[in-house]
Amino acid sequence: MITNEQHDFYLENGYIILQGVLDDEDLRPVREAMSETVDEIAANLTGAGRIPSRFEALSFQTRLAAVFAAAGEGAAAEFGRSWRPRKPGYFQIITNPKLLDIAEALCGPELISHPVYNTRPMVPGSRHVIVPWHQDCSYLNYKLVQNQEIPAFWIPLVDVNEKMGCLQVAPRSKNKGLVSFHQEKYSGTGFIEIDFEHTADIEIVVCEMKKGDVLIVDQMTYHRSTANTSDLVRWSIDIRYQDARLPTGFGGVSHLLRSRERPEAVITLDDFMNERPERLETKL
Numbered sequence: 001m002i003t004n005e006q007h008d009f010y011l012e013n014g015y016i017i018l019q020g021v022l023d024d025e026d027l028r029p030v031r032e033a034m035s036e037t038v039d040e041i042a043a044n045l046t047g048a049g050r051i052p053s054r055f056e057a058l059s060f061q062t063r064l065a066a067v068f069a070a071a072g073e074g075a076a077a078e079f080g081r082s083w084r085p086r087k088p089g090y091f092q093i094i095t096n097p098k099l100l101d102i103a104e105a106l107c108g109p110e111l112i113s114h115p116v117y118n119t120r121p122m123v124p125g126s127r128h129v130i131v132p133w134h135q136d137c138s139y140l141n142y143k144l145v146q147n148q149e150i151p152a153f154w155i156p157l158v159d160v161n162e163k164m165g166c167l168q169v170a171p172r173s174k175n176k177g178l179v180s181f182h183q184e185k186y187s188g189t190g191f192i193e194i195d196f197e198h199t200a201d202i203e204i205v206v207c208e209m210k211k212g213d214v215l216i217v218d219q220m221t222y223h224r225s226t227a228n229t230s231d232l233v234r235w236s237i238d239i240r241y242q243d244a245r246l247p248t249g250f251g252g253v254s255h256l257l258r259s260r261e262r263p264e265a266v267i268t269l270d271d272f273m274n275e276r277p278e279r280l281e282t283k284l
């Protein structure tokens with residue numbers, strides 16, 4: 001699923017967009033899982049008398065925006081920043097063999113999903129989901145992870161363009177090493193943000209993508225999202241893969257997804273649904 005040329009491009013530039021990796025059937029379960037979550041939110045808000053309708057007739061790309069708009073200021077931040085649902089559709093995307101083949105080419109055959117993963121429904125106009133320039137490793141214990149491959153797979157569930165706040169990356173920025181950063185105070189979320197002097201004058205690639213494409217970002221690569229100024233929800237998930245034998249630098253739960261050494265310990269849907277972790281890290 002990743003050619004030697006693509007792998008070389010990734011190693012040199014710290015990112016790559018792989019086109020057409022996933023088909024509609026690969027994405028259907030996760031889109032359905034997200035639609036279910038939208039249903040749950042709409043039911044919660046109608047039940048609480050906060051919205052007059054569940055907006056059931058609206059599409060995957062418009063319904064959540066209508067629900068949050070009807071619920072008013074603050075609803076998107078309350079329900080919509082980052083989802084980690086225990087739903088079969090989510091398990092299916094994390095364990096999708098096409099993604100695992102690519103992850104294996106990058107990280108080797110003993111594979112876990114890193115504890116940091118998200119679904120990000122970026123609703124038009126909401127600020128709290130716009131992620132400023134950062135390196136993923138700045139969220140981790142850098143000393144533990146600095147020599148590792150922990151690629152983030154950023155997977156849009158819909159076509160995404162600049163107007164919708166698709167991801168932007170700075171090619172070869174990974175070569176700068178870990179740069180200084182601070183916690184921003186303007187979004188309401190408190191994201192980590194690279195100090196301005198490092199991003200003032202960088203080359204930027206705007207990653208417009210089709211549904212089915214996968215963007216892979218090195219843990220040292222500067223990347224960000226921008227405002228969604230369209231009328232549509234920008235649906236995406238981000239998953240990180242890693243060599244199972246190495247520390248995650250984060251704590252929390254990770255799942256063994258593929259293993260030659262311990263195939264019997266690879267996570268099943270039942271493990272996932274019942275929150276049985278392959279490895280529960282109590283410290284970093």
Ligand SMILES: O=C(O)CCC(=O)C(=O)O
Nearest residue numbers: 120131152224225236238
């Ligand atoms: O999806 C986004 O808007 C930002 C994603 C991101 O920065 C990340 O996954 O590290």
